[in-house]
Amino acid sequence: MSLLGEMGQKAFDLSVPISVHLDVTYRCNERCVHCYLDHDDHGEMTTAEIKDVLDQLADAGVFFLIFSGGEVFLRRDFFELLEHARRLLFNVKIKTNAVMIREAAQRIRALGVDTIQVSVYSHRPEVHDTITKLPGSFKRTLAAIRFLRDQGLKVTIANVLMTSNLGDQYHLQKLAAELGVHYTLDPTITPMMDGDTSVLSLRIPGEELKEVFRNPALVPNMEEFCAPPKPPSEDDLESYSCSAAHSFCYISPYGDVFPCVQFPLPSGNLRRQKFLDIWNHSPQLKEVRSIKAKDLTVCSSCTHVSSCTRCPGLAYLEGSMRGPSSADCEKSFYRTGVPTANMLRNGPATAPVRGLVQIRPASAES
Amino acid sequence: MAETYIARSSAIAARMLADEMMVMNSLDSTFFSLNEVATAIWQAADGRTPLREIVENQVCEQFDVDPQQAQADAEQFVAELSQHGILLVADHPWPEPQPQEKP
Numbered sequence: 001m002s003l004l005g006e007m008g009q010k011a012f013d014l015s016v017p018i019s020v021h022l023d024v025t026y027r028c029n030e031r032c033v034h035c036y037l038d039h040d041d042h043g044e045m046t047t048a049e050i051k052d053v054l055d056q057l058a059d060a061g062v063f064f065l066i067f068s069g070g071e072v073f074l075r076r077d078f079f080e081l082l083e084h085a086r087r088l089l090f091n092v093k094i095k096t097n098a099v100m101i102r103e104a105a106q107r108i109r110a111l112g113v114d115t116i117q118v119s120v121y122s123h124r125p126e127v128h129d130t131i132t133k134l135p136g137s138f139k140r141t142l143a144a145i146r147f148l149r150d151q152g153l154k155v156t157i158a159n160v161l162m163t164s165n166l167g168d169q170y171h172l173q174k175l176a177a178e179l180g181v182h183y184t185l186d187p188t189i190t191p192m193m194d195g196d197t198s199v200l201s202l203r204i205p206g207e208e209l210k211e212v213f214r215n216p217a218l219v220p221n222m223e224e225f226c227a228p229p230k231p232p233s234e235d236d237l238e239s240y241s242c243s244a245a246h247s248f249c250y251i252s253p254y255g256d257v258f259p260c261v262q263f264p265l266p267s268g269n270l271r272r273q274k275f276l277d278i279w280n281h282s283p284q285l286k287e288v289r290s291i292k293a294k295d296l297t298v299c300s301s302c303t304h305v306s307s308c309t310r311c312p313g314l315a316y317l318e319g320s321m322r323g324p325s326s327a328d329c330e331k332s333f334y335r336t337g338v339p340t341a342n343m344l345r346n347g348p349a350t351a352p353v354r355g356l357v358q359i360r361p362a363s364a365e366s
Numbered sequence: 367m368a369e370t371y372i373a374r375s376s377a378i379a380a381r382m383l384a385d386e387m388m389v390m391n392s393l394d395s396t397f398f399s400l401n402e403v404a405t406a407i408w409q410a411a412d413g414r415t416p417l418r419e420i421v422e423n424q425v426c427e428q429f430d431v432d433p434q435q436a437q438a439d440a441e442q443f444v445a446e447l448s449q450h451g452i453l454l455v456a457d458h459p460w461p462e463p464q465p466q467e468k469p
Contacts, residue, residue, distance in 0.1 A: 004397050007388055016383060063381040063388055091379035091390050112377040114392040152393070 011061070011247040012240075015289065017279055019064035019248045020057055021261050024050060024081060026070040026253055030097050030132040032119075034162050034202050036190045037070065044253040047077040049271070051084050053251065056275040058088040068095035070253070079107060086111045093117060095158070098144035099137055105144070109151040116148050117156045117184075121164075123171040131164055142179075149181055161187040161212070162202040170217065185218060190262060191317065210334040228336050229304045236306035237294040244312060245288035249279070259288045263313025265321070288312065291322060298324045302341035304332040372420075372444055373413030373454045380408075389452055396450045403429055403436075404443055411453060413460030417444060 001009070011018035025044055026037045045053065057065065065085055072078050072094060085092055093115045094108070101108075108116065118141060121131045125138035132138075148155050157176045161169055169185050176183035187204055191197045204212075216222045240246060244260035245267075251257055255270035257278045267285045268278030279285065291312065294300050297320065299310055309332075314325035324342035332340050374380075380389045387400040387408060400408055406424040407417075417440060425436045447453040 003399055007383060007386075007397075007399060010386075011383060014384060018381075018383065058381070061381060061383060063379065063383070063390075086376075089378070089380045091392065110376075112379075112392045114379070114390075114395070154392075154395075 008243075008247065012243060015246060015279075016061045017057070017247060017249055018062065019066070019243070020062045020251060021066040021068060021248070022050075022053070022057075022251045023068050023070060023253050023261075024072055024078065025075050027074045028069060028071045028097075029074060029099055030071070030134045030137060032121075032132050033164065034131070034160055034189050034199055036192050036199065038193055039070065042254060044075075045255050045271070047080060049255065050081055053255070053270050053275065054081070054085050054088055054090075056270075058090065060276050060279060063091055064093070065090035066093045066095065071100070072096055073100040073104070079104075079111075082108075082111055082113070086113075095119075097132070097137065097141060098148070099134070099140045101144040102147060105147040105151045105153065108148070109153050113153065115154045115156060117158050118145055118148075119160070120145075120157045120172060121159055122168040123175045124168060127165055127168060131162075145179060145181060149179060155179075155181040157181055157183045159183070159185050160189070161185055161204055162189055163204060164202065166204050166208060169212075170215075173217065185212070187212065190314075193264070206330055206334050209331070213335050226335050228338050229307045229332070231303065232293070232306040237292065237300065239293050240289075240291065241293070241310055241312045245285040249285070257282070257285075259285060260313050262311060263288070263316055263321075265313075265316055288321060295322060296324075297322050298342050298345060299340075303338060304329075304336070304340050308332045308340070368457045369416040369418060370441070370444070371413060371415070371456050371459050372407075372411040372417055372448075373456075373460055374408070374411050375451050375454055378452050389447075391450055391452050393451055396452070398447070398450075398452065403431070403439075407440055407443060408447075408453070413454075413456075417441070 008018065026039055027041055028039050073096060082092065092113045094113060095117045098118045120128060120141060122128045128138040129135055145155055157172065159169060159172050173183045187209060189199055189203045192199060213219060213226055214222060219225050244263050249257055249259055250261045251270065256266055257268045257270065259265055259267065265284050267282040293305050299305050299308065308328055310328045311325050312321045314327050315321055315323045318325060326342060329340040329342045333343060375391065377392045378389055379392065380387060385402060387405040389398045389400060389408065403425055406428060407420055410420045410424045418437065421437050421440045425431060425440065426433050444453055444455060448455045
């Protein structure tokens, strides 16, 4: 295990929130067809409130800070927040569409930001602009990526795979290589925050997922990745799902704290409570933190339990944080060809919903 | 003998995790975990205090170490971190105090 991995495990074991994702706004200058957010401002935290939250996060031991949104640069005070975060010595990653970044690239670099993740959906301008619903966005985003790269910043192109851009992922990966930036591919489409599931129609078919899993350009350890699951050991059954509520959490622009971006279980609000009070004493976070693989209602008896990337947040969205996430069942199935306990229980008539996966291609690992 | 002055780079991120200091350079993603003694030196790297004084006041007084060995270890530690751009080294103090946020 790498030193960084060891520190992550130590934070997990000690329940230290080593990493936090903070959305500073839900407002956005793009209207991406697959976005799960409501882009109105319902009362974002003020500059002073966010600075206070950052102070609290530093005191709580947060090291990795992700600034995201919405579009972070729509906040006029974003650089003030960024400067404050860097004074507090966070390792900062920014997620942006980069449309508004020009000369700001120099300032970002000077502040010692670690990584800029930029959303790009295709190598074809017309496809990207149709997804973002912002004419000219591809051209502006690509220009910004070049600015950022030329400043010596680490840039990652993040692509969301959906029906609208299926087939473009390899061309975009090639474009990223030509630009000299990293590339990630994520076929995750989640329901809207208000529960609207209409966007799920954008998910790619499972058979296409299978193709993605078996592409060595995207999955470097493909044979191991797609191997049939090994029987779970006792240690596997004593393990936890992921870092949500253990060493990671999510904070909304309104100060709401959740176990994860993808786990909409309200666990406290920073306008009424201190961060550490929520982190240490929230009944919701404590409950999430308590769940081991052996406690899962269906998955504890599943042959995939030791290797499945079951997301407790998606399971929660399906009805129970201890239940299966059928999207991850689909992922395990198309990855290995072996049906999951949930699929066998439900029978062939109830095929799992289309998948949600997180993969990182070879080019991003270098 | 010329003094050595050390200051933290503005490109680094740092935080205490239990008894260890995590330090990461955003430029090349190098990651270090510092023990208690190294953390004491790193925290005192204000760009204005000579390394010799830091070792005397922050290391020898707080830890049970041989002064000569402590100075040698500190110089080696500073050389290693400066190679990765995490500490800046000079033979004169910086004109302005360096930022002193406690990680």
